[in-house]
Amino acid sequence: MSQDLQPRFEPHAAGEMASMFDDVSGRYDFLNRVMTLGQDGAWREAMWRAVPEDAHVVLDLCTGSGVSLPGLRRPGRVVLGMDVSFQMLEVAQAQYGTSGWAPRIACSDAFRLPLRDGSLDAITIAFGVRNLRPRPAALAELARVLRPGGTLVVLEASAPAPGALHPFHAFWVRHMIPLFGRLSPDPSAYRYLSASIFEFGHGPEFVRDMAAQGFTLVREKAFLLGATRLWVARRGGAVGQNHAADSQAVRNARGESGENPQSPRGAPAVADEARAWLGVQALTSGALTAALGYAVYTWLNFRALLPLTEIQRFALWTLLIAGLVLFGARTVWLGLRFAAAGKGSDRVG
Numbered sequence: 001m002s003q004d005l006q007p008r009f010e011p012h013a014a015g016e017m018a019s020m021f022d023d024v025s026g027r028y029d030f031l032n033r034v035m036t037l038g039q040d041g042a043w044r045e046a047m048w049r050a051v052p053e054d055a056h057v058v059l060d061l062c063t064g065s066g067v068s069l070p071g072l073r074r075p076g077r078v079v080l081g082m083d084v085s086f087q088m089l090e091v092a093q094a095q096y097g098t099s100g101w102a103p104r105i106a107c108s109d110a111f112r113l114p115l116r117d118g119s120l121d122a123i124t125i126a127f128g129v130r131n132l133r134p135r136p137a138a139l140a141e142l143a144r145v146l147r148p149g150g151t152l153v154v155l156e157a158s159a160p161a162p163g164a165l166h167p168f169h170a171f172w173v174r175h176m177i178p179l180f181g182r183l184s185p186d187p188s189a190y191r192y193l194s195a196s197i198f199e200f201g202h203g204p205e206f207v208r209d210m211a212a213q214g215f216t217l218v219r220e221k222a223f224l225l226g227a228t229r230l231w232v233a234r235r236g237g238a239v240g241q242n243h244a245a246d247s248q249a250v251r252n253a254r255g256e257s258g259e260n261p262q263s264p265r266g267a268p269a270v271a272d273e274a275r276a277w278l279g280v281q282a283l284t285s286g287a288l289t290a291a292l293g294y295a296v297y298t299w300l301n302f303r304a305l306l307p308l309t310e311i312q313r314f315a316l317w318t319l320l321i322a323g324l325v326l327f328g329a330r331t332v333w334l335g336l337r338f339a340a341a342g343k344g345s346d347r348v349g
Contacts, residue, residue: 005192009199011133014084014109021064021085023186028088029065031190032127035180036228041277043155043223043230044068047124050153050219050232055121059145060103061110062128066092069103072124079103080120084110111141118147126155130200139213148237152215154206157193158222158229161202165225172227173197203229275341282334289331292324 008016021028032040048071051058056077060068063081065088072079081103083089089105096103108114110132123142132138142152160169173194181190200206207217215233222229299320303313 002191004188005195008192009133009196011137012109012111013133014111017131018084018086020186020189020192021083022087024184024189025065025085025087025091027184029067031180031184035177037224038281039224039228043228044071044126046221046223046230047126047153047155048072050151050230051122051124052151055151057120058122058124059113059115059120061113061123061125061142062131063092063105064088064128066096066103066105068124068126069096073101073103081105082108082110082113084108110138113141113145115145117144118150120145120150121147122151122153124153124155127157129154129156129206130196135206135209136212139209139215143213143215143235146235148235150235151218152210152231152233152235154231154233156200156206156229156231157197158226159198159200159202161226169225169227202226203231206231275338278334278338278341282331282338285327285331285334289324289327292320292327296320296324 007013008020010016024031036043044067047068051072053074057080058072058077059080059082060066060072061082063069063083064085066081069079069081069092081089081092082105083092084107086107089107092103092105097105106114123146129135129138146152157173160166160173177194177197178187178191181187181193184190203220207220210217210231210233214236216236217231217233219232220229299317303317306313308316
């Protein structure tokens with residue numbers, strides 16, 4: 001590890017983390033989308049679905065630009081977004097702070113949350129828990145503010161696990177992430193990201209740390225062949241011992257607007273945005289499927305003219321067919337989701 005990254009790995013490095021994320025706030029979401037091959041939205045949807053529908057007060061910790069906040073909204077639910085980076089919260093405030101529905105946004109250190117004991121029904125963390133060191137102390141603070149029986153949902157990039165795909169995953173994390181990071185105002189942030197993924201591990205260590213702080217693992221799911229993992233855990237203790245905190249336990253970063261932040265008026269707009277993004281993905285996937293289909297057609301008609309060895313011919317043919325099948329299936333799946341989302345938005349309207 002290079003010396004310039006070392007301070008970011010120190011315990012309780014809130015200042016270092018805040019400075020780093022302040023610097024990359026402008027292109028953070030764009031680069032996330034690129035590095036996850038456009039899948040981060042679907043992964044966040046899985047995180048949202050893991051939050052119990054009856055959770056009244058939900059905290060999205062390490063909320064960053066607030067991209068995880070809209071999916072947490074429900075009628076009557078108080079949604080809090082906290083992060084150590086004020087510049088990232090500025091982005092979140094600009095995006096969601098002035099709509100009919102608005103989350104409560106606050107700048108806070110994850111190790112000293114401005115919340116009462118047992119005041120939350122659920123906590124979500126997307127791509128942030130590996131930045132919290134020491135991890136046991138961070139999990140202890142989360143256990144403090146969660147009510148007994150409360151839900152912790154963590155979505156995180158994980159290190160390459162042992163197996164056949166280890167070399168490919170390791171190459172992506174070690175070389176491709178820093179390469180994409182050159183598009184950022186602070187490329188060192190993405191060298192840190194690469195190193196922090198390896199430091200975090202591929203899952204068993206995190207599960208042990210949660211268990212040591214009284215969490216019971218309910219479910220674990222891997223995405224993109226293990227590149228990202230979702231953990232759903234429940235805080236130990238008797239359910240119902242503590243009532244969720246009143247929303248006034250947290251102060252807005254931008255002050256009070258006087259409006260009810262739980263107004264569901266913005267829900268149709270969010271549904272329309274989600275459906276539009278599904279449509280874009282379906283069209284992109286369909287275009288790739290068509291291109292691969294044309295490539296297969298071209299191969300069948302002109303393969304004899306290509307100066308390739310038998311092994312190269314077999315490899316190319318396998319890749320073309322596998323790509324056509326996979327992207328064809330993905331196009332159908334996205335099309336079905338797009339159609340279902342349209343029916344859902346019609347019912348809302």
